[in-house]
Amino acid sequence: MSRIDYFHDPDAPPANSVVPSVTAVVVDDSGRLLLIHKTDNDLWALPGGGHDIGESVSDTVIREVREETGIDVEVLAVTGLYTDPAHVMAYDDGEVRQQFSICFRARPVGGALRTSEESKEVRWVDSADLDTLTIHPSMRLRIKHGLEAERVQPYIG
Numbered sequence: 001m002s003r004i005d006y007f008h009d010p011d012a013p014p015a016n017s018v019v020p021s022v023t024a025v026v027v028d029d030s031g032r033l034l035l036i037h038k039t040d041n042d043l044w045a046l047p048g049g050g051h052d053i054g055e056s057v058s059d060t061v062i063r064e065v066r067e068e069t070g071i072d073v074e075v076l077a078v079t080g081l082y083t084d085p086a087h088v089m090a091y092d093d094g095e096v097r098q099q100f101s102i103c104f105r106a107r108p109v110g111g112a113l114r115t116s117e118e119s120k121e122v123r124w125v126d127s128a129d130l131d132t133l134t135i136h137p138s139m140r141l142r143i144k145h146g147l148e149a150e151r152v153q154p155y156i157g
Helices: 057-069 127-132 137-147
Strands: 003-007 021-026 033-038 048-050 071-082 087-091 096-098 101-111 119-125
Touching: 003 137, 021 033, 021 057, 021 071, 021 137, 033 057, 048 057, 057 071, 057 101, 057 119, 071 137, 101 137, 119 127, 127 137
Parallel strands: 021 101
Antiparallel strands: 003 087, 021 048, 033 119, 071 101, 087 096
């Protein structure tokens, strides 16, 4: 399924759904960030996805990171809540989803890098190399907040 992200675009279609989802800022011992090259919109992003009935939100983080990257993580903290109604994602099946994402900081505890149906490439990225990748502005904001070591309160917006 393909998707188009609309970010503060007056021509964006109106949202017709909201799905709670998570993203994870996973940093290894070398300070590198875990990123995926997404198959649905061809952008680089933090691993994450939709929350399923019957699981805790931390279970969602662990499951989504493992599914998309092959890496097992331990959830450490909430870094932000992203619910901007001017950010919608239009899918080719007619769903237009308003952003609703909780971002977490996590650390790797095992596993090995691998791709999935949702990730055509997975890699550890040095923060100095982030500007060379095509990353959506809302994802850059999550990355910025997640890498701020001095941040003690989650971003809410």
